[in-house]
Amino acid sequence: MAWHIETKCIQEGWQPKNGEARVVPVYQSTTFKYESAQAMGECFDLKSSSFFYTRLGNPTTDAVERKVAALEGGVGALMTSAGMAASAFAVMNIARAGDHIISSAAVYGGTFNLFHKTLRELGIDVTFVSPTADDAALEAAFRPNTRLVFGETLSNPSLDVLDISRFAAAAHRHGVPLIVDNTFPTPINCRPFEFGADIVVHSTSKYLDGHAVSLGGMIVDSGRFDWMAHADKFPGLTTPDESYHGLVYARDFGNAGYIVKCRTHLMRDFGSAPSPENAFLLSLGIDTLHLRMQRHCENALAVARFLQQQPQVTWVKFPHLPGDPQYKLATKYMPHGGSGVISFGVRGGRDAACRLMNNLKLAAIATHVADLRTCLLHPASTTHRQMTDEQLAECGVKPELIRLSVGIEHVQDIIDDLKNGLALL
Numbered sequence: 001m002a003w004h005i006e007t008k009c010i011q012e013g014w015q016p017k018n019g020e021a022r023v024v025p026v027y028q029s030t031t032f033k034y035e036s037a038q039a040m041g042e043c044f045d046l047k048s049s050s051f052f053y054t055r056l057g058n059p060t061t062d063a064v065e066r067k068v069a070a071l072e073g074g075v076g077a078l079m080t081s082a083g084m085a086a087s088a089f090a091v092m093n094i095a096r097a098g099d100h101i102i103s104s105a106a107v108y109g110g111t112f113n114l115f116h117k118t119l120r121e122l123g124i125d126v127t128f129v130s131p132t133a134d135d136a137a138l139e140a141a142f143r144p145n146t147r148l149v150f151g152e153t154l155s156n157p158s159l160d161v162l163d164i165s166r167f168a169a170a171a172h173r174h175g176v177p178l179i180v181d182n183t184f185p186t187p188i189n190c191r192p193f194e195f196g197a198d199i200v201v202h203s204t205s206k207y208l209d210g211h212a213v214s215l216g217g218m219i220v221d222s223g224r225f226d227w228m229a230h231a232d233k234f235p236g237l238t239t240p241d242e243s244y245h246g247l248v249y250a251r252d253f254g255n256a257g258y259i260v261k262c263r264t265h266l267m268r269d270f271g272s273a274p275s276p277e278n279a280f281l282l283s284l285g286i287d288t289l290h291l292r293m294q295r296h297c298e299n300a301l302a303v304a305r306f307l308q309q310q311p312q313v314t315w316v317k318f319p320h321l322p323g324d325p326q327y328k329l330a331t332k333y334m335p336h337g338g339s340g341v342i343s344f345g346v347r348g349g350r351d352a353a354c355r356l357m358n359n360l361k362l363a364a365i366a367t368h369v370a371d372l373r374t375c376l377l378h379p380a381s382t383t384h385r386q387m388t389d390e391q392l393a394e395c396g397v398k399p400e401l402i403r404l405s406v407g408i409e410h411v412q413d414i415i416d417d418l419k420n421g422l423a424l425l
């Protein structure tokens with residue numbers, strides 16, 4: 001019988017055998033020993049699934065990869081040292097110089113830079129489309145050399161909801177996969193594979209870790225995309241890899257060819273491997289993910305409702321607030337809540353936003369989002385401080401925008417802190 005997702009958070013990944021540790025141990029070892037040269041040689045030919053070097057696999061990391069794959073409903077996962085490496089690998093695994101990708105314009109700033117600058121420098125062109133692009137606008141973005149479509153379920157920091165089914169349908173009409181960054185909702189609140197996405201990526205540094213202690217990324221393969229049916233578009237998966245004696249990923253690894261290639265090709269060559277210690281901390285964090293997400297969402301909805309009623313607050317963006325233009329889409333893809341992140345504006349623009357931040361005691365000023373402590377960030381005076389108000393408007397960040405990441409403290413304490421801070425404006 002299939003377990004509920006709450007049970008999977010706790011039980012999946014590490015299933016100890018007789019007399020083994022109940023909790024996954026930290027295998028703090030770079031290397032693994034073999035009885036014979038032949039046994040080890042088979043590892044290098046990818047004929048054995050044993051561990052041999054931590055860059056390519058480690059039992060602690062393996063356990064948390066299995067856990068996240070189970071939560072998302074995928075056939076396999078690869079953990080990376082940070083979320084950025086996960087997004088970069090997910091794209092580079094199937095796009096090369098001369099190819100083209102389509103991305104929602106509402107993506108994390110780091111991802112935007114990766115696509116807009118770095119991938120272009122490597123010869124992979126990108127077209128950005130609005131997260132609310134209609135079918136005609138989406139169709140117009142495709143080219144014969146398009147290899148994938150990318151978007152965020154719930155974007156950071158603009159909180160736009162991606163219409164996953166519609167974006168997946170457009171990608172599939174053109175024989176390419178949809179990759180979704182599911183960092184903000186986590187698999188507790190949305191499982192993009194259920195709506196047609198093919199690959200999911202995460203920055204596990206956010207809610208999955210949840211405690212702001214370890215960076216990490218994850219790539220999850222649904223196993224559903226038929227690479228062989230579009231073999232001409234994906235030669236890396238469908239033609240022989242000479243560096244492994246001519247094996248063909250999409251043929252020799254069943255429906256897990258994509259994720260096997262990510263590990264044995266990109267992780268081998270670029271080496272953005274996580275430390276076993278961080279994989280352990282991630283696993284520990286995910287044990288309580290289901291409890292934390294529920295509280296984050298409840299608290300955030302109450303805080304969003306409170307903010308909406310304050311005369312000093314000019315606007316509140318929280319897709320799960322009834323009346324939000326994306327409420328219908330948000331509750332379709334995330335019926336139990338999206339995340340604990342709210343953005344809002346205060347009367348008095350940039351200066352008032354800064355004064356409010358300085359007035360708060362419980363909510364900490366931090367670059368982070370999505371951990372159990374309430375924190376907030378004012379992009380116009382920090383991450384986007386070099387920009388003029390006009391430039392900010394172009395990328396959809398208003399000068400007075402505050403990104404508030406609601407934690408799992410008692411909600412009244414969070415509201416009281418905001419009430420005091422607003423009263424002092």
Ligand SMILES: *Cc1c(COP(=O)(O)O)cnc(C)c1O
Binds near residue numbers: 155
């Ligand atoms: C933070 C974040 C990333 C980047 O992750 P790191 O772990 O910081 O490298 C990517 N996507 C989203 C949506 C994020 O919030």
